[in-house]
Amino acid sequence: MKLSSLEKHVQSLRQQQPNKRVFSFEYEHKKYWLKQVEKVRGAMKLLKSDPQQLLTTEIDTLKRYNQLKAPVPVVACSGTDFVVIEDAGVTLKHLFLKQKLTTEQALPVVQVVGKALAELHAQGLNHGRPALRDIAWRDGKVTFIDFEAYRADMDILSLQSRDLLVLIHSFYRDLGEAGHTLVHQAVAAYREAGGEDVWQHALAKMRRLSWLEMLLRPIKPIAGKDLRPLYPMMDFIKSF
Template structure:
C-alpha cells in the first residue's frame, strides 16, 4: 500500500530529529507537531516508567475522543514510537501574554469557556482544563493533555472539577480582575453549563470557610494559592 504523502515527510523529520521529544514541521502550508517517545536518562528512569506505553495511551485517547466528537488535535500519523498532530494554535494563556488587543483576548477567553461547556455537553471531561491546556486558533478551540478517565459513573463529578480548575486557572493567569473573568464564566453558563455551575456552587459551599484564612494572602500568596480566594469569592458572591 502506498504511504500517504505526509508520511514521507514524517519519515524525513523522524530521521533528522532522532531523540527529540517534540518538533514542528510544515507540510503544504500547514503546521504539524511530531512527538516521540520520551528518552529517559539517569534518575528519571526510576521516576517515570514505560514512556512507550504512555505514548500509545495518548494515541488511543486522541482516537477515542475524536470518535466522540471532542475538539482535540487531529491525529494525522503515528507509529510505535511517535505521533503527529495538526497544529491547533497557541494555548490561551499565551494569547493573554501576546500583544493582542483586549477585545480579542476577551473573545478568546469566552471561546475557551464555550468550548469547555460544549465538551461537557458531549458527556466528556478533561481532567485539568487550565488555560495552558486549551488552544485557540482563528476562533476554534481545542483541548490537549486530557487526564479524565471518562467513566460514565462519575463523569459529572469530573466535570464539576473541570469547571473549578478552569475558574482557578482564569484567576491564576489573569489575576484579581473579575471584570475580565466573570464574562468568561457567564459564557460557560449560557452555553449550556448552568447546571454544572450550580453543582459546582453546591460542592464548593463547604469550603467557603477557607477564605477567612487565606484572605490576608490574596495579594501576597503563591500563584496557586491566590486564585483560590477569588474562586471561592466568585461562588460566594454569585
C-alpha cells in the same frame, strides 16, 4: 504496512530529533505538531507518571474524540511512542499574554471558550486540564489540546466540574486579577450553553472546601504560583 509520505517525513524527523519531546513542522504547506514519549531519567522516574502510558492515553482519547467530532486536534498519524496532530492555532495563554488583547478584545474570545467547554461536556466528554495553555484559538474557533492529563477515574459530572474549576484557576494563574472579568464571562457563557448542572456541582464542591480559606489566608504573602490563584478564585465563588 506501507507508509504514507507524511509518515515517512515524520520518521525522518524523529531520527533527526530523537530527544525532542514536542516540536512543530511544516509539510506540504500545512503545520503539524509532533509529540514523542518523554525520556525520564534518574530519580525523576520515581516522581513522574509513566510517560508511555500518558502518551498512550492521549492518543487513544484524541482518536476517540476525533470520531465523535469533538473540538480536538485531528490526529494525522501516530505510533506506540509518538503522535502527530494538525496545528489548531495559538494557545489562549499566548493570545492573552503575548498578543496582549485588551479586555474588550478578550471578552468575545472567552465567551466562545465557555460555550465550547459546555458543548464538549454536553457530548458526555471531559478534558482533564483545560488550562489556557491547553486551549487553542484560530478564526473564532476553540480547539482543546494536550490530553495527557485526561482521566476517567470519577463519575462524569465530577470530571466535568473539575474541568470547569481548572479553567477558572487558570485564568487567575495566568492573568492575575485581570482575569476576573474574563472568568465571569466564561462561566456565564458556559452556564448559558447548557452547563448549569456542572456549574452547580463545581460550586457545591468549592463551598464544601470553604474552610480552606481561613487555613490559607496566613500564608498568602508567600503562596506559590499554583496556590496564589486560589485566593481570587475563592472570592469569585463567594460572589454566587
